[in-house]
Amino acid sequence: MSELAQSPGRLAPALSMDSRRIVPILLVAPLVIYMVVLYALPVASMLLRSVDEPTWSLDHYRDLMSDTVFFNTLVNTLYTAVIVTFGSLVLGYPVALALVRTKKMAPVILVIVLLPFWTSVLVRSYAWMVLLGRHGLINEALLSSGLIERPLRLLNTPLAVYIGMIHILLPYMILPVANALRQIDPSLARAASGLGSPPWKTFLQVTLPLSVPGVAAGALLVFVLSLGFYITPAMLGGPRDITLSMLIANQVDQLNWAYAACLSAVLLATALIIIVACRRLPGIGNAFKMSAR
Amino acid sequence: MKAVRFFPSSLVGLILLFLAFPIVVVFAVSFSSANYLTFPPPALSLKWYRVYFSAENWLAPTWLSIWVAACTVVLSTFLGTLAALGIARLPRPLKILVSGLVLSPLIVPVIVVSIGVYYAFSKYGLVGKPIALVLAHTSLAVPFVVTSVTATLAGLDPRLEQAALSLGATPRGTFFQVTLPLIRPGVLVGALFAFITSFDELIVALFLSGQGAVTLPRRMWEDLRYAIDPTIAAVSTLTIVFTAVLLGIAHVLRKRAEQNRTMAS
Numbered sequence: 001m002s003e004l005a006q007s008p009g010r011l012a013p014a015l016s017m018d019s020r021r022i023v024p025i026l027l028v029a030p031l032v033i034y035m036v037v038l039y040a041l042p043v044a045s046m047l048l049r050s051v052d053e054p055t056w057s058l059d060h061y062r063d064l065m066s067d068t069v070f071f072n073t074l075v076n077t078l079y080t081a082v083i084v085t086f087g088s089l090v091l092g093y094p095v096a097l098a099l100v101r102t103k104k105m106a107p108v109i110l111v112i113v114l115l116p117f118w119t120s121v122l123v124r125s126y127a128w129m130v131l132l133g134r135h136g137l138i139n140e141a142l143l144s145s146g147l148i149e150r151p152l153r154l155l156n157t158p159l160a161v162y163i164g165m166i167h168i169l170l171p172y173m174i175l176p177v178a179n180a181l182r183q184i185d186p187s188l189a190r191a192a193s194g195l196g197s198p199p200w201k202t203f204l205q206v207t208l209p210l211s212v213p214g215v216a217a218g219a220l221l222v223f224v225l226s227l228g229f230y231i232t233p234a235m236l237g238g239p240r241d242i243t244l245s246m247l248i249a250n251q252v253d254q255l256n257w258a259y260a261a262c263l264s265a266v267l268l269a270t271a272l273i274i275i276v277a278c279r280r281l282p283g284i285g286n287a288f289k290m291s292a293r
Numbered sequence: 294m295k296a297v298r299f300f301p302s303s304l305v306g307l308i309l310l311f312l313a314f315p316i317v318v319v320f321a322v323s324f325s326s327a328n329y330l331t332f333p334p335p336a337l338s339l340k341w342y343r344v345y346f347s348a349e350n351w352l353a354p355t356w357l358s359i360w361v362a363a364c365t366v367v368l369s370t371f372l373g374t375l376a377a378l379g380i381a382r383l384p385r386p387l388k389i390l391v392s393g394l395v396l397s398p399l400i401v402p403v404i405v406v407s408i409g410v411y412y413a414f415s416k417y418g419l420v421g422k423p424i425a426l427v428l429a430h431t432s433l434a435v436p437f438v439v440t441s442v443t444a445t446l447a448g449l450d451p452r453l454e455q456a457a458l459s460l461g462a463t464p465r466g467t468f469f470q471v472t473l474p475l476i477r478p479g480v481l482v483g484a485l486f487a488f489i490t491s492f493d494e495l496i497v498a499l500f501l502s503g504q505g506a507v508t509l510p511r512r513m514w515e516d517l518r519y520a521i522d523p524t525i526a527a528v529s530t531l532t533i534v535f536t537a538v539l540l541g542i543a544h545v546l547r548k549r550a551e552q553n554r555t556m557a558s
Contacts, residue, residue, distance in 0.1 A: 027379025031372040039432040043409030094300035112309045120493035123529040127315030228402025245404040264405045
């Protein structure tokens with residue numbers, strides 16, 4: 001049987017060498033043509049507006065250097081991404097560990113992680129509006145318990161944006177970390193504790209270092225995805241919590257295509273540079289399989 | 294065999310509550326009798342569901358979303374399944390290039406894709422037409438189909454195809470009678486994910502919907518800008534339940550695919 005599996009060429013007399021090379025190309029051709037014409041070329045032609053208006057030049061990019069609106073927005077976008085990545089890691093790691101280490105509760109945890117995952121970003125951002133609003137659930141609960149006398153301003157603050165984005169991106173952290181934890185031999189942790197290591201030491205010296213590939217993959221995924229957020233900051237943030245995506249949409253509304261294209265190129269380049277810089281990290285290949293859910 | 298615990302389960306419970314609670318609250322608000330957002334609801338009522346099911350300006354966007362998502366499923370599943378079959382057999386450099394292009398919508402920020410297609414499609418007068426949404430949503434949905442089918446293909450025993458061919462089946466017969474039935478669960482899961490991707494999509498719709506092709510997420514977005522009444526909670530609840538049912542189906546299909554695989558080997 002193994003000999004058969006090793007020599008598939010001999011077993012496929014119906015396929016000549018030529019057709020074996022051409023058939024795969026014919027199979028991918030329709031999608032490749034579709035993606036080039038209806039996705040890559042539209043995006044590329046839009047991006048070109050940043051350098052050919054009114055004539056070929058990099059003036060628009062040079063103008064960005066001294067543009068404080070752009071600079072503040074870029075800093076806010078990156079800063080938000082850092083906080084969201086860190087928050088997702090802190091909240092996601094314990095859940096990932098519980099997902100892997102418990103048997104009975106694992107299916108329940110998985111459902112709780114996956115259902116929000118597949119609920120639309122719009123619906124989840126709306127849910128946080130209900131919770132955080134001036135007359136929202138959290139304010140009502142705090143008022144009726146007498147802890148506060150006036151409603152707190154929770155909605156339309158950076159904090160609301162962080163909470164909403166962490167809620168949306170948490171599964172992208174949990175799933176890669178859980179994947180990495182699942183690959184650790186459980187007898188390692190048992191051996192450590194059997195040899196007298198206290199749980200915290202076992203965790204810090206055995207489990208945590210071995211799960212680093214999953215953490216790196218999850219953090220990269222959450223960071224890159226949070227760079228492009230638009231709906232959640234628009235709904236939960238205040239007037240000053242502008243992300244690059246929001247600024248781009250705003251410029252398109254004003255038909256300021258050259259500037260919007262410039263900003264798009266910066267956003268896209270930031271995401272791609274981070275991915276390329278991290279591609280050698282262990283576990284990154286898996287991250288993008290994960291992102292396909 | 295006691296598992297080594299580090300984080301207390303109460304901490305994990307709190308984080309899970311953080312994940313699940315907002316959705317529970319949306320459910321609860323949708324059954325409220327109050328005209329504004331208040332929690333807990335003063336009394337239970339189905340009136341927001343009645344509002345939704347009797348308002349043409351909610352139902353029309355719902356049907357449009359279902360129609361756009363269905364067309365997206367047909368287009369992306371057809372193109373994506375063929376491509377996944379091809380990608381698996383491509384030589385390595387070409388394989389990386391093609392999968393890079395096909396999977397890139399997962400990484401490229403949606404706003405960049407949205408304004409790109411808006412820029413290109415508006416030249417051809419496509420803005421405000423449902424076909425524009427289908428064409429753009431297909432690009433976004435294709436990665437889910439390709440990854441789902443590729444994963445199923447990777448689990449496929451190549452000896453099954455070889456056996457069919459060596460026993461005299463034509464390549465076409467082998468495909469339709471051996472390969473396709475074996476990858477069907479992966480194709481269907483990909484199709485479901487494509488449906489959800491299109492059905493929930495808002496950012497592309499913000500640019501391409503115009504006045505003529507308002508989808509359900511677009512309609513919800515407009516509602517949230519002007520008046521927040523619990524109708525939107527009822528709509529949200531319905532979409533969550535709808536999505537959960539689709540995911541349930543996807544789960545059953547995956548389980549069945551695993552069974553097929555163990556039976557086949």
